[in-house]
Structures are given as structure tokens and as C-alpha cells.
Amino acid sequence: AQSVTQLGSHVSVSEGALVLLRCNYSSSVPPYLFWYVQYPNQGLQLLLKYTSAATLVKGINGFEAEFKKSETSFHLTKPSAHMSDAAEYFCAVSVNTDKLIFGTGTRLQVFP
Amino acid sequence: DTEVTQTPKHLVMGMTNKKSLKCEQHMGHRAMYWYKQKAKKPPELMFVYSYEKLSINESVPSRFSPECPNSSLLNLHLHALQPEDSALYLCASSQDGASYEQYFGPGTRLTVT
Numbered sequence: 703a704q705s706v707t708q709l710g711s712h713v714s715v716s717e718g719a720l721v722l723l724r725c726n727y728s729s730s731v732p733p734y735l736f737w738y739v740q741y742p743n744q745g746l747q748l749l750l751k752y753t754s755a756a757t758l759v760k761g762i763n764g765f766e767a768e769f770k771k772s773e774t775s776f777h778l779t780k781p782s783a784h785m786s787d788a789a790e791y792f793c794a795v796s797v798n799t800d801k802l803i804f805g806t807g808t809r810l811q812v813f814p
Numbered sequence: 815d816t817e818v819t820q821t822p823k824h825l826v827m828g829m830t831n832k833k834s835l836k837c838e839q840h841m842g843h844r845a846m847y848w849y850k851q852k853a854k855k856p857p858e859l860m861f862v863y864s865y866e867k868l869s870i871n872e873s874v875p876s877r878f879s880p881e882c883p884n885s886s887l888l889n890l891h892l893h894a895l896q897p898e899d900s901a902l903y904l905c906a907s908s909q910d911g912a913s914y915e916q917y918f919g920p921g922t923r924l925t926v927t
Contacts (some may be wrong), residue, residue, distance in 0.1 A: 734913045745818075745904055745918035746857070753913050792856055800845055800864060800908075802916060804856035 704729040704797045708805035716813050721780040723808045725767075725793035728774065733795045735776045736802070737767055740790045749791075752776060763787070788812045817841075818919035820905050826925045829895060835922045837888040837905030846888040847916065848880060849904040857904055863888060864910065895926045 709724040727733055734753050738746040750761025757769045767778045776793060793805040818839045827833050837846065845864045849857035862870035863882040877899075879891040888905055902923055906916040 736915060738918075743902075743921075743923070745820075745920045746906075748915050748917065751915050796913075800847075800862045800870060801859060807854075807856050 704733060704795050704803055706793050706795050706803055706805035708791075708793050708808050710808055711806065712809050712811065714811040714813060715783045717785055718782050721765075721778070721783045721787065721810065723778040723791050723793075723810065725776045725778065725805060726774055727776060727793075727795045729795060729797050731797055733797050735767075735769065736794045736796075737761065737765070737776075737778050738792045738794060739763075740792065740807075742789075746792065749778070783810075783812045785812050785814065818905055818907055818917050820903075820919035820922050822922060823920070824923045824925075826927060827892065827895065828927055829897075831895075832891070832893045834892065835890040835903055835905075835924075837890075837919055838886055839907040839917070840886055841907065841917070842885075842909075843907035843917075844885065844910040845908045845914075846882065847906040847908075848888065848890050849906065850899075851902040851904055851921070861890075892924075895924075897926050900924055900926045 705728045707726045736751045737749040740746045749765050750759045752759050752769045760766045765780045791808045794802045821836045848860040851857045860874045861880045866882045877894050881889040902921045904921045905919040908914040908916045
């Protein structure tokens with residue numbers, strides 16, 4: 703069965719610093735991987751998705767993620783954090799079904 | 815247009831009330847979803863409709879009753895809820911199948927008193 707692990711429930715960075723949010727997946731077949739962001743009292747917004755076309759995926763708001771099969775990872779990065787990036791981030795996986803399996807989430811705090 | 819709309823934004827109901835949550839999308843998507851999200855937790859899947867037919871029910875209590883009147887609309891009928899059912903209820907839609915991303919609505923904040 704597939705699963706997702708997000709290391710670090712909280713990540714704090716200074717404005718302008720690199721953002722790195724970690725996601726590892728478990729799947730016996732090639733997965734489809736997604737990153738979503740959730741701002742307080744809002745729904746989830748898709749940041750980016752991996753569907754095997756390219757291992758480096760660029761998303762919205764300057765975020766990108768790299769699929770590494772050998773490490774079963776799909777970490778999310780952004781070169782320079784902005785105050786508006788403060789939110790909850792969820793990594794998710796789906797495999798040949800309609801179901802999305804979410805990680806437990808990482809809360810990103812950005813300090814001035 | 816990648817918008818999923820949900821009404822109402824907030825709902826307060828007693829344990830004996832009957833209410834409904836509504837969700838609408840006009841993207842031509844063939845799959846629609848209901849999720850429940852508690853504070854500081856990821857969304858939990860409740861139901862999936864594919865081509866207007868219920869395809870997944872994640873063992874949700876019968877006090878929650880989904881309905882898909884047509885390919886653009888999804889309802890969640892609520893009856894005899896418990897205080898622990900208080901949560902953010904999210905609707906989502908996708909083109910179809912595992913490789914397609916899901917688009918989420920803003921949610922309905924439900925409080926059961």
C-alpha cells in the first residue's frame with residue numbers, strides 16, 4: 703500500500719532564506735505525487751504535481767520539487783522565502799485509484 | 815476556470831437538525847470528492863463519485879449521506895450529527911483517475927452543538 707511521510711511538522715525560516723520541505727513516499731508502482739498548500743481557513747491549493755514527464759517539476763509561487771526514485775523522495779523547495787509563504791503544506795500520492803493519500807503536513811513559518 | 819464553490823461557508827447545527835452542504839464545479843470534471851478535515855490534520859477522504867456514481871465510501875457513518883444530482887453538483891446531507899463531527903468539510907473535483915490533480919473548494923466550517 704502507498705503512503706507518504708513528511709519529515710518535520712514545523713519548519714521555520716527567515717524571509718529570503720531557502721525553503722526545504724521533505725516528503726518521502728512508499729509505493730510498489732510508479733506514483734503520482736502532489737504538493738498542496740493550505741492557508742488558514744481555506745481549502746487546499748495545488749502547488750505542483752509529478753506524473754513522470756520530468757523529474758524536476760516547477761510549480762506556482764516559485765516552488766519546485768524533484769522526484770528522486772532512488773531515494774523515494776519528492777522534496778519541495780523555494781530559493782527565497784516570502785512572508786506570504788507561511789501556511790500548511792501537504793504532500794500527497796495516488797496510485798491507479800481515485801484516492802489521494804496525504805502526509806501529515808508541515809507548517810511553514812517565515813520570520814522577518 | 816478552476817474554481818470549486820461550496821455553500822455555506824459556515825454552518826452551526828444542533829444534533830437533531832437536518833442540513834445539507836453543497837458543492838459545484840463547472841470544469842467538466844468527472845470525479846468529485848468529499849473530505850473531512852479536523853484542525854491541524856490532513857484531509858480525510860469520505861466519499862468519491864465517478865461519473866455521477868458513488869465509487870468509494872470510506873466507511874462513513876450513515877448520518878452523512880452524499881448525493882450527486884448531476885456531473886456538476888455534489889451534496890452532503892447531514893442528519894443527527896455528533897459534536898465530534900465538527901470540522902472543515904472540503905469538496906474537490908478532478909478530471910478523472912489517479913494522475914489528475916484534485917481542485918479543492920474553500921470548505922464549509924461545520925459546528926455541531
